Amino acid sequence: MESWGHILASGLAVGGIAGFLMHRSGFCLAGAFRDVFLFRDAFLARNLLLAVVASMVLFEGARRLGLLPFHPFPLLGPPSAAHLGGGMVFGVGMVLAGGCVVGTLYKTGAGNLPAAAAILGLIAGSAAYAEFHPLWSSLRAAMRLPVDAVTFPLLLAVDPGIVVFAIAVPASFLFARWRREGKWSRRGDLPRGYVPPWAAAFALALLGTGYCSLTGMPIGITTSYSKMAGWVESLLAPRHFESLAFFRSTPLSVVHPGTGELLLGGPGPAPDYISAVQLPVIAGILLGGALSAVLVSELTFRRRIPAVQLLAGFSGGVLMALSSRLGGGCNAWHLLGGVPILALPSLLFAAGLFPGAWVGGRLMAKIL
Numbered sequence: 171m172e173s174w175g176h177i178l179a180s181g182l183a184v185g186g187i188a189g190f191l192m193h194r195s196g197f198c199l200a201g202a203f204r205d206v207f208l209f210r211d212a213f214l215a216r217n218l219l220l221a222v223v224a225s226m227v228l229f230e231g232a233r234r235l236g237l238l239p240f241h242p243f244p245l246l247g248p249p250s251a252a253h254l255g256g257g258m259v260f261g262v263g264m265v266l267a268g269g270c271v272v273g274t275l276y277k278t279g280a281g282n283l284p285a286a287a288a289i290l291g292l293i294a295g296s297a298a299y300a301e302f303h304p305l306w307s308s309l310r311a312a313m314r315l316p317v318d319a320v321t322f323p324l325l326l327a328v329d330p331g332i333v334v335f336a337i338a339v340p341a342s343f344l345f346a347r348w349r350r351e352g353k354w355s356r357r358g359d360l361p362r363g364y365v366p367p368w369a370a371a372f373a374l375a376l377l378g379t380g381y382c383s384l385t386g387m388p389i390g391i392t393t394s395y396s397k398m399a400g401w402v403e404s405l406l407a408p409r410h411f412e413s414l415a416f417f418r419s420t421p422l423s424v425v426h427p428g429t430g431e432l433l434l435g436g437p438g439p440a441p442d443y444i445s446a447v448q449l450p451v452i453a454g455i456l457l458g459g460a461l462s463a464v465l466v467s468e469l470t471f472r473r474r475i476p477a478v479q480l481l482a483g484f485s486g487g488v489l490m491a492l493s494s495r496l497g498g499g500c501n502a503w504h505l506l507g508g509v510p511i512l513a514l515p516s517l518l519f520a521a522g523l524f525p526g527a528w529v530g531g532r533l534m535a536k537i538l
Contacts, residue, residue: 185454189276193462195370198273200264203527217367223341224375225510230334239386242320249514251313256497257519261526267486271500279459281471284483291487297399299495303416322512363466388507392494394448396437
């Protein structure tokens with residue numbers, strides 16, 4: 171596209187702002203699920219719900235204004251039981267890793283070594299998935315549900331705005347009640363430079379909607395980990411790399427309605443539209459987390475990390491990589507992209523996160 175330079179710069183900026191705000195607020199998509207089961211604390215879950223509903227309203231407004239190039243988004247297909255299973259495995263992985271694919275990035279930027287171990291696990295897990303991609307593709311096709319619609323409004327054959335309105339109005343009353351009850355704020359002494367998570371939630375919704383209007387795709391980064399795995403494997407075992415169908419696949423193949431350009435992208439290490447959309451966001455989140463940590467003097471690299479904690483982070487990263495491929499994306503892609511437009515695959519993935527996070531919480535309680 172002629173605007174690829176703008177996409178690269180915007181991705182870096184969006185990632186940087188998101189990483190900065192998430193570090194300052196402690197906003198973590200994984201923590202929203204983990205804290206409910208481990209600590210009986212729904213504070214982050216309330217803020218995640220705010221981010222989802224705000225994204226829902228903003229996406230629908232952008233769609234009505236003609237600002238979204240695609241609706242539904244590319245790479246969102248009909249629902250499958252695989253999406254539910256992928257969400258369950260991802261829920262386990264993100265709790266073990268201490269953060270999701272976004273949380274591990276900004277925490278790594280701030281010097282968190284277990285989070286860095288999770289990123290290595292994401293790359294290793296992506297390489298492992300490539301080994302059985304053909305088998306899983308056939309199984310996923312067999313698990314497809316007898317529904318052709320991609321979104322809930324399409325399934326009901328109604329205007330998406332009607333469903334969004336039916337959700338947003340009661341949610342706004344609930345949010346107002348939580349405000350009266352003081353449930354949007356943490357009590358006690360807060361760290362220097364603290365940003366309220368509700369503000370980060372609104373910012374993520376705005377960033378996600380703006381970036382989707384520019385690129386046509388919600389914020390998502392897991393395919394880039396597959397690209398990294400493919401690049402490493404192409405260097406270490408080039409013949410084996412050439413034999414893997416996964417790295418030759420091109421799941422993104424769509425014509426941009428505004429420019430008429432064919433957008434191509436896949437998990438292979440070659441530069442394409444997916445790398446242009448995702449890699450700058452990854453770099454931005456890392457830099458944003460690092461900048462935030464430096465400004466509040468929190469950039470530290472603890473050397474004496476228990477081996478079990480590093481192993482848990484790495485294992486969680488492997489599980490997140492596998493499940494994001496099985497479930498058609500990570501939690502950020504589904505929760506802040508697919509769920510706001512009521513995509514059926516994303517709703518199934520989100521439903522799977524709850525039992526997965528519960529299992530992950532039980533495992534963490536025994537491990538640590």
